Amino acid sequence: MMNIGVLALQGAVREHVKALEAPDVEVTVIKKVEQLEQMDGLVFPGGESTTMRRLINLYGFYEPLKAFAAAGKPIFGTCAGAILMAKEIAGQAEPHLSVMDMTVERNAFGRQRESFEALLSMKGIGDDVEAVFIRAPIIRTTGTQVDVLAEYDGRIVAAQQGPFLACSFHPELTDDDRFHQYFVQMVRESLAEPAV
Numbered sequence: 001m002m003n004i005g006v007l008a009l010q011g012a013v014r015e016h017v018k019a020l021e022a023p024d025v026e027v028t029v030i031k032k033v034e035q036l037e038q039m040d041g042l043v044f045p046g047g048e049s050t051t052m053r054r055l056i057n058l059y060g061f062y063e064p065l066k067a068f069a070a071a072g073k074p075i076f077g078t079c080a081g082a083i084l085m086a087k088e089i090a091g092q093a094e095p096h097l098s099v100m101d102m103t104v105e106r107n108a109f110g111r112q113r114e115s116f117e118a119l120l121s122m123k124g125i126g127d128d129v130e131a132v133f134i135r136a137p138i139i140r141t142t143g144t145q146v147d148v149l150a151e152y153d154g155r156i157v158a159a160q161q162g163p164f165l166a167c168s169f170h171p172e173l174t175d176d177d178r179f180h181q182y183f184v185q186m187v188r189e190s191l192a193e194p195a196v
Helices: 013-020 034-040 047-059 062-070 079-083 178-192
Strands: 001-005 025-030 041-044 075-078 086-089 100-105 116-120 128-131 138-142 149-153 155-162 165-169
Touching: 001 013, 001 178, 013 025, 013 047, 013 165, 013 178, 025 034, 034 062, 034 128, 041 047, 041 079, 041 178, 047 062, 047 079, 075 079, 075 178, 079 086, 100 155, 100 165, 116 155, 128 149, 128 178, 165 178
Parallel strands: 001 025, 001 041, 041 075, 075 165, 086 100
Antiparallel strands: 100 138, 116 128, 138 155, 149 155, 155 165
16 A cells, blocks of 8 residues: 555645545545655645645644655645745745746636636646646746646646646546546556665
Protein backbone atom coordinates (compact mmCIF):
# COMPACT_ATOMS: atom_id res chain seq x y z
CA MET A 1 0.00 0.00 0.00
CA MET A 2 1.13 3.53 -0.66
CA ASN A 3 0.10 6.53 1.37
CA ILE A 4 -1.11 9.76 -0.21
CA GLY A 5 -1.98 12.71 1.98
CA VAL A 6 -4.38 15.59 1.38
CA LEU A 7 -3.32 18.74 3.22
CA ALA A 8 -6.44 19.64 5.20
CA LEU A 9 -5.93 23.32 5.94
CA GLN A 10 -8.56 24.53 3.48
CA GLY A 11 -10.44 23.42 0.37
CA ALA A 12 -12.48 20.44 -0.85
CA VAL A 13 -10.57 17.81 1.12
CA ARG A 14 -13.23 15.06 1.05
CA GLU A 15 -13.59 15.33 -2.73
CA HIS A 16 -9.84 14.91 -3.20
CA VAL A 17 -9.82 11.87 -0.91
CA LYS A 18 -12.56 10.22 -2.98
CA ALA A 19 -10.84 10.97 -6.32
CA LEU A 20 -7.53 9.46 -5.11
CA GLU A 21 -9.03 6.13 -4.05
CA ALA A 22 -7.46 3.05 -5.63
CA PRO A 23 -6.93 -0.54 -4.40
CA ASP A 24 -3.27 0.08 -3.53
CA VAL A 25 -3.76 3.57 -2.03
CA GLU A 26 -4.43 4.66 1.51
CA VAL A 27 -5.50 8.30 1.62
CA THR A 28 -4.79 10.31 4.77
CA VAL A 29 -6.22 13.69 5.72
CA ILE A 30 -3.17 15.65 6.89
CA LYS A 31 -3.77 17.88 9.91
CA LYS A 32 -0.48 17.42 11.76
CA VAL A 33 3.10 17.86 10.58
CA GLU A 34 4.11 14.43 11.95
CA GLN A 35 1.77 12.72 9.48
CA LEU A 36 3.90 13.89 6.53
CA GLU A 37 6.68 11.42 7.38
CA GLN A 38 4.48 8.45 6.42
CA MET A 39 3.32 9.95 3.11
CA ASP A 40 4.54 8.90 -0.34
CA GLY A 41 2.69 11.73 -2.11
CA LEU A 42 0.72 14.83 -1.17
CA VAL A 43 -2.14 16.93 -2.55
CA PHE A 44 -2.57 20.68 -1.96
CA PRO A 45 -6.28 21.46 -2.42
CA GLY A 46 -7.70 24.73 -3.66
CA GLY A 47 -8.78 27.55 -1.39
CA GLU A 48 -7.18 30.95 -0.98
CA SER A 49 -3.40 30.85 -1.35
CA THR A 50 -2.60 33.69 1.06
CA THR A 51 -4.79 32.13 3.76
CA MET A 52 -3.27 28.71 3.09
CA ARG A 53 0.25 30.12 3.46
CA ARG A 54 -0.74 31.78 6.74
CA LEU A 55 -2.07 28.43 8.02
CA ILE A 56 1.04 26.60 6.78
CA ASN A 57 3.16 29.00 8.83
CA LEU A 58 0.82 28.93 11.84
CA TYR A 59 0.85 25.13 12.12
CA GLY A 60 4.57 24.72 11.40
CA PHE A 61 4.19 23.07 7.99
CA TYR A 62 6.49 25.35 5.97
CA GLU A 63 9.91 23.69 6.50
CA PRO A 64 8.49 20.11 6.53
CA LEU A 65 6.72 20.78 3.20
CA LYS A 66 9.93 22.19 1.70
CA ALA A 67 11.77 19.06 2.92
CA PHE A 68 9.02 16.81 1.46
CA ALA A 69 9.50 18.47 -1.94
CA ALA A 70 13.31 18.42 -1.66
CA ALA A 71 13.12 14.65 -1.10
CA GLY A 72 11.48 14.41 -4.55
CA LYS A 73 8.18 13.09 -3.24
CA PRO A 74 5.27 13.76 -5.62
CA ILE A 75 3.05 16.78 -4.91
CA PHE A 76 -0.16 17.74 -6.73
CA GLY A 77 -1.43 21.31 -6.34
CA THR A 78 -4.89 22.34 -7.57
CA CYS A 79 -5.90 25.98 -8.03
CA ALA A 80 -4.52 27.75 -4.91
CA GLY A 81 -2.31 24.67 -4.44
CA ALA A 82 -0.65 25.46 -7.79
CA ILE A 83 0.02 29.01 -6.58
CA LEU A 84 1.73 27.59 -3.47
CA MET A 85 4.05 25.56 -5.73
CA ALA A 86 5.06 28.32 -8.17
CA LYS A 87 8.52 29.86 -8.20
CA GLU A 88 7.02 33.23 -9.05
CA ILE A 89 3.61 34.87 -8.51
CA ALA A 90 2.74 37.83 -10.73
CA GLY A 91 2.34 41.01 -8.68
CA GLN A 92 3.63 39.40 -5.49
CA ALA A 93 7.14 39.95 -4.17
CA GLU A 94 7.70 36.53 -2.60
CA PRO A 95 6.59 33.05 -3.70
CA HIS A 96 5.35 30.44 -1.21
CA LEU A 97 7.01 27.00 -1.49
CA SER A 98 8.70 27.68 -4.85
CA VAL A 99 8.99 24.05 -6.04
CA MET A 100 7.97 24.45 -9.71
CA ASP A 101 9.71 26.64 -12.26
CA MET A 102 6.65 28.59 -13.34
CA THR A 103 5.05 32.00 -12.94
CA VAL A 104 1.37 32.05 -12.00
CA GLU A 105 -1.18 34.84 -12.11
CA ARG A 106 -3.90 34.75 -9.47
CA ASN A 107 -7.61 35.10 -10.36
CA ALA A 108 -6.67 35.28 -14.05
CA PHE A 109 -10.14 34.20 -15.21
CA GLY A 110 -11.96 36.71 -13.00
CA ARG A 111 -13.85 36.53 -9.72
CA GLN A 112 -16.28 33.94 -8.36
CA ARG A 113 -19.13 34.89 -10.71
CA GLU A 114 -16.90 34.18 -13.72
CA SER A 115 -16.56 30.51 -12.68
CA PHE A 116 -17.07 28.03 -15.51
CA GLU A 117 -16.60 24.41 -16.60
CA ALA A 118 -14.71 23.17 -19.64
CA LEU A 119 -13.51 19.99 -21.33
CA LEU A 120 -9.75 19.96 -21.76
CA SER A 121 -7.41 18.01 -23.96
CA MET A 122 -4.80 16.79 -21.50
CA LYS A 123 -1.50 15.19 -22.47
CA GLY A 124 -1.26 11.60 -21.23
CA ILE A 125 -4.90 11.51 -20.06
CA GLY A 126 -7.46 12.28 -22.77
CA ASP A 127 -9.26 14.86 -24.92
CA ASP A 128 -12.30 15.25 -22.67
CA VAL A 129 -11.04 15.91 -19.14
CA GLU A 130 -13.63 17.78 -17.07
CA ALA A 131 -12.37 20.93 -15.37
CA VAL A 132 -14.09 23.38 -13.02
CA PHE A 133 -12.53 26.86 -12.89
CA ILE A 134 -13.32 28.96 -9.78
CA ARG A 135 -11.35 32.21 -9.33
CA ALA A 136 -8.67 30.26 -11.18
CA PRO A 137 -5.05 31.25 -11.68
CA ILE A 138 -3.19 30.66 -14.94
CA ILE A 139 0.34 29.44 -15.44
CA ARG A 140 1.77 32.40 -17.31
CA THR A 141 5.26 31.06 -18.07
CA THR A 142 7.18 27.83 -17.49
CA GLY A 143 10.84 26.90 -17.33
CA THR A 144 12.48 24.42 -19.71
CA GLN A 145 12.04 21.50 -17.27
CA VAL A 146 8.27 22.00 -17.07
CA ASP A 147 5.98 19.94 -19.29
CA VAL A 148 2.73 21.71 -20.28
CA LEU A 149 -0.14 19.19 -19.98
CA ALA A 150 -3.16 21.33 -20.88
CA GLU A 151 -4.20 24.76 -22.14
CA TYR A 152 -7.51 26.55 -22.18
CA ASP A 153 -8.09 29.44 -24.58
CA GLY A 154 -4.34 29.54 -25.31
CA ARG A 155 -3.39 29.78 -21.62
CA ILE A 156 -1.57 27.09 -19.63
CA VAL A 157 -3.80 25.45 -17.01
CA ALA A 158 -1.91 22.23 -16.15
CA ALA A 159 1.78 21.40 -15.96
CA GLN A 160 4.25 18.88 -14.57
CA GLN A 161 7.86 19.17 -13.50
CA GLY A 162 9.29 15.79 -12.48
CA PRO A 163 7.38 14.72 -9.35
CA PHE A 164 5.39 17.95 -9.18
CA LEU A 165 1.97 18.40 -10.80
CA ALA A 166 -0.13 21.58 -10.85
CA CYS A 167 -3.40 22.73 -12.36
CA SER A 168 -5.48 25.92 -12.35
CA PHE A 169 -8.80 24.17 -11.93
CA HIS A 170 -10.63 21.86 -9.52
CA PRO A 171 -10.62 18.29 -10.90
CA GLU A 172 -11.99 17.07 -7.55
CA LEU A 173 -15.33 18.82 -8.18
CA THR A 174 -16.23 16.52 -11.09
CA ASP A 175 -16.90 12.79 -11.37
CA ASP A 176 -13.85 12.46 -13.64
CA ASP A 177 -11.02 11.10 -11.48
CA ARG A 178 -8.50 10.53 -14.30
CA PHE A 179 -6.28 13.46 -13.36
CA HIS A 180 -6.08 12.27 -9.75
CA GLN A 181 -5.33 8.75 -10.97
CA TYR A 182 -2.58 10.20 -13.17
CA PHE A 183 -1.07 11.58 -9.96
CA VAL A 184 -1.55 8.23 -8.20
CA GLN A 185 0.44 6.63 -11.04
CA MET A 186 3.18 9.26 -10.54
CA VAL A 187 3.41 8.20 -6.88
CA ARG A 188 3.53 4.50 -7.88
CA GLU A 189 6.37 5.21 -10.29
CA SER A 190 8.31 7.27 -7.74
CA LEU A 191 8.12 4.34 -5.29
CA ALA A 192 9.30 1.91 -7.99
CA GLU A 193 12.41 3.98 -8.71
CA PRO A 194 15.58 2.72 -7.03
CA ALA A 195 16.79 4.91 -4.16
CA VAL A 196 19.74 7.11 -5.16
